[in-house]
Amino acid sequence: GDFEGYGGRHVPEALEGPLSELAAAYGEVGKSEGFQEELRGYLEEFAGRPTPLYHARNLSDRYGAEIYLKREDLLHGGAHKINNTLGQALLAKKAGKERLIAETGAGQHGTATAMVGALFGLDTEIYMGEKDAERQRMNVFRMRLMGAEVNEVTRGGAGLADAVDAALEDFASNVADTHYLVGSVVGPDPFPRMVRDFQSVIGGEAREQIVERTGNLPDAAVACVGGGSNAIGLFHAFRDDPVGFYGAEGGGEGSDSARHAAPLAKGHDDTLHGMRTRVLDEDVEVHSVSAGLDYPGVGPEHAMFRAVGRAEYTGVTDEEALAAFRELSETEGIIPALESSHAVARAIELAEADGHETILVNLSGRGDKDMETAAERFSL
Numbered sequence: 246g247d248f249e250g251y252g253g254r255h256v257p258e259a260l261e262g263p264l265s266e267l268a269a270a271y272g273e274v275g276k277s278e279g280f281q282e283e284l285r286g287y288l289e290e291f292a293g294r295p296t297p298l299y300h301a302r303n304l305s306d307r308y309g310a311e312i313y314l315k316r317e318d319l320l321h322g323g324a325h326k327i328n329n330t331l332g333q334a335l336l337a338k339k340a341g342k343e344r345l346i347a348e349t350g351a352g353q354h355g356t357a358t359a360m361v362g363a364l365f366g367l368d369t370e371i372y373m374g375e376k377d378a379e380r381q382r383m384n385v386f387r388m389r390l391m392g393a394e395v396n397e398v399t400r401g402g403a404g405l406a407d408a409v410d411a412a413l414e415d416f417a418s419n420v421a422d423t424h425y426l427v428g429s430v431v432g433p434d435p436f437p438r439m440v441r442d443f444q445s446v447i448g449g450e451a452r453e454q455i456v457e458r459t460g461n462l463p464d465a466a467v468a469c470v471g472g473g474s475n476a477i478g479l480f481h482a483f484r485d486d487p488v489g490f491y492g493a494e495g496g497g498e499g500s501d502s503a504r505h506a507a508p509l510a511k512g513h514d515d516t517l518h519g520m521r522t523r524v525l526d527e528d529v530e531v532h533s534v535s536a537g538l539d540y541p542g543v544g545p546e547h548a549m550f551r552a553v554g555r556a557e558y559t560g561v562t563d564e565e566a567l568a569a570f571r572e573l574s575e576t577e578g579i580i581p582a583l584e585s586s587h588a589v590a591r592a593i594e595l596a597e598a599d600g601h602e603t604i605l606v607n608l609s610g611r612g613d614k615d616m617e618t619a620a621e622r623f624s625l
């Protein structure tokens with residue numbers, strides 16, 4: 246799990262054993278034909294795969310480039326998170342675990358974990374910063390409706406990082422019966438590579454679809470980057486192709502400001518949540534208008550992509566994301582999640598800049614969960 250020095254497994258001794266067990270289980274069971282077959286069945290019948298590749302003609306005409314949207318917003322639960330939670334929950338069940346725990350910020354991952362907890366009959370406890378629980382009230386209700394316990398974390402900044410700390414502590418003392426279902430390509434090995442593999446179904450489908458539709462590979466692949474799972478899920482299939490990778494981080498009030506969530510655009514190497522990666526500078530307060538990007542670290546594979554120049558990462562500000570949120574809604578009749586709106590904003594910039602004819606955008610989620618936030622911002 247080493248990404249050119251990033252990643253690794255920087256955890257207390259107590260977690261070493263359980264993590265190597267998980268890595269072994271993933272290597273044996275997770276890669277077996279039987280497991281993949283069973284997972285494919287759930288992805289189709291429960292989650293609704295394959296998702297469409299939608300040619301956003303109105304947006305394309307407006308900017309003079311062909312913009313294609315990979316519709317992860319149409320998945321069960323409204324976001325890409327279900328791809329990962331189905332894979333990990335199936336693995337946990339086969340390993341005889343009885344309980345799932347997870348962290349969540351936007352509540353999408355928490356909801357997707359509650360779904361698979363109900364589906365596979367596993368006790369489920371979701372750790373969520375109290376601040377996030379306030380701004381994603383509907384998702385808290387959805388989780389409880391599906392039988393999950395939502396543990397509102399008040400320690401520290403009562404945000405996502407604090408929820409991760411609480412979940413890691415729980416995992417350390419309940420490894421025998423509990424699987425920690427990590428929500429993004431973050432944390433100690435094997436999580437970054439395991440979550441990437443589960444999310445890579447996105448890029449696998451999109452590569453086939455876009456070649457079939459346009460006869461070619463796209464010039465650019467664009468995705469928002471919180472922990473980085475939907476982005477890696479899209480990029481992975483094109484990693485050996487001449488396709489530009491553009492990551493849109495939560496630029497908050499600007500990646501040079503004191504309030505953002507763009508550690509790749511502006512941050513430094515450090516160790517966080519068991520991984521060597523890129524982290525926000527000390528004088529920066531983690532902030533994004535979207536709860537899903539509101540995380541001070543990022544997946545180590547993205548830190549590597551940045552270091553070797555395989556991908557370009559920019560902070561899309563709150564204002565730019567909100568403008569794209571409205572533009573896609575008005576232009577195509579599709580309301581994107583605030584997280585995904587960061588990718589849409591970046592795609593529009595690339596389309597305006599010329600030189601990119603075909604742009605593939607990961608629409609990681611839909612905006613239903615963001616209606617209250619949006620209604621506070623826009624009086625329509």
Ligand SMILES: Cc1ncc(COP(=O)(O)O)c(/C=N/[C@H](C(=O)O)[C@@H](O)C(C)C)c1O
Binds near residue numbers: 350
């Ligand atoms: C619709 C949507 N799009 C993108 C993201 C960013 O997560 P990544 O794809 O892992 O970078 C998210 C992240 N949501 C997580 C959550 O719902 O709990 C996030 O807050 C944490 C797992 C990090 C999301 O909900």
